[in-house]
Amino acid sequence: MAIHDTNSSIDGPVPERPDGPANDALQAVVRDLQRAAALLRSLSAARLAEFDLNPVRRGVLEILDECAEGCSQTELAERLRQSESGVSTLVDRMRRSELVYRLRSKADRRKRLLMLAPRGRELLGLVRQRRADPADTLLRCFDAREIRELAGLLERLVKALADTRADRPQNDRQAVAA
Numbered sequence: 679m680a681i682h683d684t685n686s687s688i689d690g691p692v693p694e695r696p697d698g699p700a701n702d703a704l705q706a707v708v709r710d711l712q713r714a715a716a717l718l719r720s721l722s723a724a725r726l727a728e729f730d731l732n733p734v735r736r737g738v739l740e741i742l743d744e745c746a747e748g749c750s751q752t753e754l755a756e757r758l759r760q761s762e763s764g765v766s767t768l769v770d771r772m773r774r775s776e777l778v779y780r781l782r783s784k785a786d787r788r789k790r791l792l793m794l795a796p797r798g799r800e801l802l803g804l805v806r807q808r809r810a811d812p813a814d815t816l817l818r819c820f821d822a823r824e825i826r827e828l829a830g831l832l833e834r835l836v837k838a839l840a841d842t843r844a845d846r847p848q849n850d851r852q853a854v855a856a
Contacts, residue, residue, distance in 0.1 A: 718816065729805055734758065735772060739794060739802040742778060748791025777801065 722733055731739075741757050742749055749757075755765040769792060772778045777798035783789040794802070809815075817825055 721816070725808075726805065728808075729801055730775075731801070731805065734760075734768065735777070736802075736805060738768065738772060739777065739798050739805075742792055742794040743799070743802055745792075748781065748783070748793050750789065750791060754792060772798070 719733065726732055726736055737758055738754065741754060745753075751765055751769060752762060754769070755762045758765060760768075769778060769780075773780070775797075776795050778792050779795045780790045780792055783791050820828065
């Protein structure tokens with residue numbers, strides 16, 4: 679078994695984690711981001727519940743609205759970052775609620791596409807009209823400059839997190855998911 683030096687990597691030394699106040703500040707930022715994300719999810723879920731929706735169902739409606747020619751269940755699962763079996767159950771429920779429907783592809787008759795049903799399109803319009811997305815409410819505490827700055831910082835953070843995830847070997851990702 680190889681011994682791995684935690685202070686170096688292929689690309690050079692790994693930066694040390696800050697100690698003391700810098701580390702405390704970093705931990706506070708992470709804690710506040712997690713708390714803000716949880717509050718945002720909770721507020722969003724409460725507002726969507728008025729429409730008998732949840733964030734995932736709204737996501738399905740939004741994705742299908744973007745796909746004028748329809749969307750395969752595989753594509754929908756990828757865009758939602760969920761398993762195909764989970765999406766299959768979700769789609770079946772949304773079909774029973776008459777929010778979405780399936781049809782055969784004109785290009786490939788073996789393929790079935792998901793489309794937004796009239797009731798789903800109407801419901802999505804109501805959600806958008808009533809601003810069921812709480813972001814507008816939450817960002818009132820920032821001016822336009824601060825919102826742009828926050829957006830830039832969050833974009834950098836998301837990219838760094840995505841890059842970190844992509845760099846992790848497949849075996850490590852599976853171990854973390856288990």
